[in-house]
Amino acid sequence: MNIIDEAYRQSIDVVKRCMHGIGAKASALSEGYNQVYARDSIITFLGASLVENDEIKASFRITLDTLSTYQSKLGMIPLFVDVENPRIEANQGAVDSNPWYVIGHGVYYKRYKDIEFLKSSLESIKQAMLWLEYQDSNNCGLLEVQEAADWGDLYANRGNILYDNVLYYKALLEYSALLELCGENGEDSLARAEDVKTKLNLLLWLGDVEEKTRIINEKGYSQEWLRVIRMSSELYWFGKFYMPYVAFRDFGYHCDALGNSLAILFGIADDAQAGKIIDHFTQTGMNKPYPIMANYPPILPGDKDWREYYRNGHLNLQYQYHNGGIWPFIGGFYVAALKKAGREAFALEELENLAKANRTGKRFEWEFNEWLNGRSGMPSGMAYQAWSAGMYIYAYRSVMDDAAESDFL
Template sequence: MALTPPLFEDQEDRVLTADELSFVQAGYERAIDALRRNITEKGFTACSLNDNEVYGTDENYRAVWARDGAKTICWTLDLDDEDIVACQDATLRTLLAKQSDSGQIPGNVTIDHDEAEFGGVGNIASIDSGLWVIIAVWAFCSTRKDFTLAKDFEEELSKAMEWLNAHDSNNDGLLEIPEAGDWTDLFARSYHVLYDEVLWFRALECFAALQRELGHPQAAERFDNMASRARRAILRNFWPSTGAKSQEDGLPSFAEMQFGLGDARYLVAEVSPFQFSWRCDVYANLLAFLVNLVDRQRAMMTFRFMWGSGVNEPGPVANLYPVVQSGDREWRDYFTVNLLNLPYHYHNGGVWPFVGGLWVRYIHKLGIRDLARREMLKLAQLCHQGIHREWEFNEWHHGKTGRPMGKAFQAWSAASYIKTCHSLHVEPDSIELN
């Protein structure tokens, strides 16, 4: 039985029209401009400091953020530009230099006062900051074929991994995450959270590779084994299946034992001893395939579900399906802080251009290249919008209207667009970066 449904069979690649290709390429050039607006001596800011009004809690945008900066690095490594490469290096050095004594990587380091912030909303620790920095260090050093940065911060990187590993408090191969302890820092996820576990798997792989490059083969083997264990644990716990007992370790999945979900079509968002979230964390599921945690067969099942659910409407792509409504068990009153996580807002089903880039790359990796090109055009149309001007590469858009609501010239939105153009080979043949 064919894995690719007839509607999406890539029998004849669709070439974008000249006007469509020109529009996408114009977005590529504007994305590089947006990226440049986030360059500082300390590293990439989350959004352009000169193009956004800052008030109230928005003051924390005046910082080099670990997760924002690391993603921006990973998605711009194909750019051969001195200023951008220098900012990639500075971002990682700024964050690693401010590590806590226990090994925690700060969530951000302020631009104005050079102070490390370790807690987000409610002073809750940012777990994914360290995960993303480990991943970015490997990506940066291996792409540049220069491991100077990793050697300079070898001790700090090891401490960061041990700090992260300490969050596997029951030694089951997965991290235990505090509520609102990652990029969804105003959202109710805790204990075993899919997004963080996918990053943990990838960070373990990257750190093992770093250890090999730094001449520590025994450490590399240890972290390789931990990555394999984490992968098995994620698939067993987050992909409920009636055939779980036939898996390689012979054990039924936790989700199957507790909740009887039957056979899943995607990795569920959260699992704890007391509850689970059956919602589809779109972002985390896209990451899981892009880092090779799930295979193509599972990824195609997930794609069919997400496509049928319309997560790419009105633009690619909502981070969560379905949204959490007031009165739902997963609803929290604090979702209304700054009116951010109302239904179809922000983490609660908002449309995020950076996730849209992952969506396009996910489809392209599945081999459905015709559709990937059409979705790339939709992503360009989304990023073309703006609150004050065209091509703002906003932070996020409303999940129903598609209108921009987040900060303008968001670094990871621009970086994801750049990476997606490279993946689909639709960037201009030649472009002056300087």
């Protein structure tokens, strides 16, 4: 058996080992990640639910039930639910839980066509979307997110963050479809999704400043956006990737692999933009030694986005963790984005490299580690990660299945 197929078999085994009575744990190991994380579990099931398996199907549904059970009274989906002590608790880094939860319901319906479960969950989904709407604190149409408040929970993205707003766009699309399935009108949500898409391309993709100025003035958008657009364009006169965030008179200059890959997969980026993003990934070596570094270039002491908390436990130093570390789950989105962008041969090459990343272990082969050093490729973090395995399945099926069947989202 070749390494690509062996990695697929091993991925399914790891996912099954992460199944628990209240849902999919983040890791098969009991120490470290003995919780059902909202983002981790839904990302895991994007791929795992493509495997015809009753245990996986049941775990997907149980996971969604658990997340709704511990939803706050205001509609917030928890960052995680501990399997030993399940309860509602204060969560830092959970803004992306809500859009992933809504996307998860959309994926669950697409896979299993369980309309009764969808209808029984609709009120929870509505509350989750209402909570997201409240995160638009200045009524600009995009989410405003505080620092380190999503999956990058030790990273200084803030304000209108690419990753969270790309998810918001997809959640609005899914919500529209789910409402229609339940006999309700989804047109407003669909229109809001298109508005988010337009504004992401206006604000976070560098382009013609004069044209952007005209649009902002014509539409009555925030004049503060013009300040940032002009500031960023003075440094970078053309777009190669979506900026990771725009905040008050500030912006990020590093390339966020997850946000940009999702922008390709969800259709926010057009064909030309997708090509530029992928070229940037490869020309900078973000995909080496394995796919792919979470952010590049790493933030260094003295940079405006450096934070002293990056030194905690030496975790977020350059080429580690969020700060240039390689994350195999992001690699799965990246490989799928290559396929969607028409880079089929390259996607197959990178799928093999992703298999190698998951095979690399600290003690044993096929550890599916959380992240790897962005320079040495040495594995770090917790082993037997559900989303590392689940997203390999997703990438594998994206590349190996026929094109007509590969749009799993």
